[in-house]
Amino acid sequence: MKKSNKTHYAILGMLAIEPMSGYEIRQTMRQSTENFWAESDGQLYPALAKLNKQGLVSYKAVESAGNREKKVYRITTKGSSELKKWLVEQAEKQSVRSEFMLKLFFGANVAAEINFDHVQAHRYQIKSMLNRLNETKKKIVQENQDSKHLPYWLMSIDYGIKIAQGKLAWCDSAIATLEKMKSKE
Amino acid sequence: MKKSNKTHYAILGMLAIEPMSGYEIRQTMRQSTENFWAESDGQLYPALAKLNKQGLVSYKAVESAGNREKKVYRITTKGSSELKKWLVEQAEKQSVRSEFMLKLFFGANVAAEINFDHVQAHRYQIKSMLNRLNETKKKIVQENQDSKHLPYWLMSIDYGIKIAQGKLAWCDSAIATLEKMKSKE
DNA sequence: TCGCACATGTAACGCGTTACATGATTAC
DNA sequence: GTAATCATGTAACGCGTTACATGTGCGA
Numbered sequence: 001m002k003k004s005n006k007t008h009y010a011i012l013g014m015l016a017i018e019p020m021s022g023y024e025i026r027q028t029m030r031q032s033t034e035n036f037w038a039e040s041d042g043q044l045y046p047a048l049a050k051l052n053k054q055g056l057v058s059y060k061a062v063e064s065a066g067n068r069e070k071k072v073y074r075i076t077t078k079g080s081s082e083l084k085k086w087l088v089e090q091a092e093k094q095s096v097r098s099e100f101m102l103k104l105f106f107g108a109n110v111a112a113e114i115n116f117d118h119v120q121a122h123r124y125q126i127k128s129m130l131n132r133l134n135e136t137k138k139k140i141v142q143e144n145q146d147s148k149h150l151p152y153w154l155m156s157i158d159y160g161i162k163i164a165q166g167k168l169a170w171c172d173s174a175i176a177t178l179e180k181m182k183s184k185e
Numbered sequence: 186m187k188k189s190n191k192t193h194y195a196i197l198g199m200l201a202i203e204p205m206s207g208y209e210i211r212q213t214m215r216q217s218t219e220n221f222w223a224e225s226d227g228q229l230y231p232a233l234a235k236l237n238k239q240g241l242v243s244y245k246a247v248e249s250a251g252n253r254e255k256k257v258y259r260i261t262t263k264g265s266s267e268l269k270k271w272l273v274e275q276a277e278k279q280s281v282r283s284e285f286m287l288k289l290f291f292g293a294n295v296a297a298e299i300n301f302d303h304v305q306a307h308r309y310q311i312k313s314m315l316n317r318l319n320e321t322k323k324k325i326v327q328e329n330q331d332s333k334h335l336p337y338w339l340m341s342i343d344y345g346i347k348i349a350q351g352k353l354a355w356c357d358s359a360i361a362t363l364e365k366m367k368s369k370e
Numbered sequence: 371t372c373g374c375a376c377a378t379g380t381a382a383c384g385c386g387t388t389a390c391a392t393g394a395t396t397a398c
Numbered sequence: 399g400t401a402a403t404c405a406t407g408t409a410a411c412g413c414g415t416t417a418c419a420t421g422t423g424c425g426a
């Protein structure tokens with residue numbers, strides 16, 4: 001397993017929570033890690049097959065709704081130790097790309113109003129993300145009272161909340177600045 | 186030009202500031218957009234050649250240190266209108282990936298101390314980034330007093346600062362939480 | 371003399387998304 | 399009847415990084 005490919009670790013981590021099918025892994029990710037980690041079908045299924053071949057996960061085919069086949073994967077001892085090995089290593093920082101910021105950086109090429117509108121739209125997106133995060137937080141506290149995962153899941157949600165709050169504060173001051181620039185044009 | 190490929194717009198935006206060579210574009214990016222936008226050699230030079238073929242930029246070969254050839258690119262009228270067309274469109278939000286967060290989400294699989302160390306290392310990184318941003322801010326205020334770009338450049342730096350501050354605040358509370366968990370293990 | 375800064379470019383590889391293929395059941 | 403959900407998987411394509419190739423001049 002190549003160290004650079006984090007998809008495999010994301011999957012192992014999910015299966016360390018509980019055995020799941022590929023489909024369920026994606027559902028779970030959408031409700032939990034979505035804000036800092038997402039995988040697409042085209043990554044997930046081949047990765048599961050590869051992990052199986054390497055003996056890091058195993059599966060049992062079960063029948064599902066409409067006698068469709070469903071493969072419930074389970075992490076193996078070998079997979080678990082591989083996961084832990086990765087968890088103790090320092091994370092590489094990866095570069096982030098924000099098209100929104102890039103446009104603002106070049107903002108002087110167009111009217112202030114254009115940029116004003118962009119920031120307002122951005123603020124709206126952040127705001128709804130913040131609402132979603134607060135909802136999720138309530139839910140996971142209720143549903144995972146005695147789980148060993150709870151403190152870590154809370155921390156990762158709080159991370160998103162703190163960043164969103166910082167962004168919101170920035171939006172407000174940027175909107176004020178652009179408002180003034182607009183009236184001077 | 187395909188809309189999905191933002192590299193081309195990043196280059197056009199840079200050349201709208203002033204004519205530059207490929208090498209200078211990278212230098213400039215490293216000092217300015219690095220935190221939200223970076224390009225590598227393997228992207229930059231082919232993109233410049235393509236933009237030239239499409240008539241969005243033009244260049245003049247000049248001699249440089251050690252009679253090495255240097256191509257100074259300039260944005261054309263056509264390129265400028267293409268840039269503006271992109272600037273008025275709403276930015277697509279792109280998914281972010283944070284290996285650090287992914288590890289923390291799965292943190293329950295290892296000792297609290299491991300996660301504690303990760304957060305501390307993370308805090309250190311954020312802190313030094315924040316220092317760098319504050320330095321840069323001072324510098325660009327001094328060097329671009331009368332530039333039409335200044336307000337936008339300030340806004341994009343402040344964005345980075347606000348996020349970094351949010352992250353720092355999170356680090357402090359996470360460190361406190363993990364400290365308690367450590368002592369209970 | 372060794373390595374760094376300047377300077378442009380190509381090739382190889384892997385990552386990641388999107389669309390496609392298949393198909394049953396359930397809800398509107 | 400039409401769309402969504404469950405469910406797995408493949409193929410094609412483009413994005414992005416890394417390493418390589420080439421070469422000069424300058425400073426430690």
